[in-house]
Amino acid sequence: xxxxxxxxxxRAAGLLGRSPxxxxxxxEIAREDRLRQAxxxxxxxxxxxxxxxxxxxAELRDGLRRHLASKSS
Amino acid sequence: xxxxxxxRDLIARLAAAEVNYILVGGLAVGAWGHLRATxxxxxxxxxxxxxxxxxxGVLEELGGRVKQGEQMLDSGSVRIYIRTGDxxxxxxxxxxxxxxxxxxxxxxxxxxxTAAEEADVEGLNVRVCSLQHLIEMKRAADRPMDRMxxxxxxxxxxxxxxxx
Numbered sequence: 001x002x003x004x005x006x007x008x009x010x011r012a013a014g015l016l017g018r019s020p021x022x023x024x025x026x027x028e029i030a031r032e033d034r035l036r037q038a039x040x041x042x043x044x045x046x047x048x049x050x051x052x053x054x055x056x057x058a059e060l061r062d063g064l065r066r067h068l069a070s071k072s073s
Numbered sequence: 074x075x076x077x078x079x080x081r082d083l084i085a086r087l088a089a090a091e092v093n094y095i096l097v098g099g100l101a102v103g104a105w106g107h108l109r110a111t112x113x114x115x116x117x118x119x120x121x122x123x124x125x126x127x128x129x130g131v132l133e134e135l136g137g138r139v140k141q142g143e144q145m146l147d148s149g150s151v152r153i154y155i156r157t158g159d160x161x162x163x164x165x166x167x168x169x170x171x172x173x174x175x176x177x178x179x180x181x182x183x184x185x186x187t188a189a190e191e192a193d194v195e196g197l198n199v200r201v202c203s204l205q206h207l208i209e210m211k212r213a214a215d216r217p218m219d220r221m222x223x224x225x226x227x228x229x230x231x232x233x234x235x236x237x
Contacts, residue, residue: 032228038106039229043192043201047096050103050111051081051194057110058078058168 078168080114084197086135086167090127093119095185096192097173097202097210099222104192104201107225113162113169117182117202120158120174128172129155135165178213180206204233 010016018026038046080100087094096104098115118128132151139150140162154161154172161172173179188203202210208226211219227234 034108035106035225035229038108041106043104043190044194044199046106046108047100047104047192047199047201048081048194050100050108051084053103053108054080054100054110054112054168055078058112 078112080168081194083114083135083165083167083170084194084199086131087128088197090131092128092131093121093124093200094128095182095189095200095202097179097185097207098171101201101207102211102222102226104199105204105207105226106229107222109222113171115171115173117173117179117185118155119182119186125155132163132165132170132172135167137163137165137170140164140169178210180209204230208233 004010004013004015007016094116096115097117098113099109099111100114103109103111118125129152132155133148136148137151138148139146139154145164151161151163155174158174160174160176163170163172185202185206186200188206189200190203192199192201204226208223211223211226
């Protein structure tokens with residue numbers, strides 16, 4: 001069976017116009033699925049991703065600090 | 074002040090200097106599947122005297138200085154803290170390194186080493202603490218972040234929690 005693709009089909013399948021609670025539950029399901037998938041990956045692959053994420057988070061933080069400092073000066 | 078994190082480069086520097094250590098903490102949590110940003114590189118060093126010298130050498134080359142609370146100590150403090158087997162939070166130009174020694178909730182290096190797993194990060198070998206040791210350390214620390222990590226690890230590895 002084809003995946004619903006039109007607005008009417010998405011509404012009929014309950015995939016459009018979902019409540020905040022349903023969105024939250026969808027996110028939780030996606031988060032748990034990611035964790036289960038990551039558990040199957042080699043440690044080195046996960047570790048490389050963790051290193052990259054931490055470096056990116058630090059860059060974003062520093063960029064935000066610079067932006068806020070330039071606004072206040 | 075800009076505080077960059079280049080822990081991948083740090084791994085390369087530690088490998089080049091042949092420093093033996095076991096990775097624990099947030100990056101080990103990431104390796105075991107729960108991806109979250111972390112600011113420090115937590116390691117348990119092999120307490121062998123020559124190994125500690127190599128570790129001190131790398132940290133000093135990277136301008137390492139021990140941070141105690143808000144206080145940044147003199148550069149010579151790195152050697153003193155690591156040599157005396159105390160915990161040392163070292164701020165370096167490649168990011169912060171938490172050298173974990175002498176803490177009751179952290180197993181000794183010899184125990185961690187027996188169960189550690191090898192991780193290949195783009196050709197660099199990193200020894201990561203076992204999942205069971207990670208769970209034990211997280212349970213012992215029991216801070217809000219540790220409880221969140223445990224919940225995520227339980228979702229990723231439910232069997233490890235059944236056996237525990």
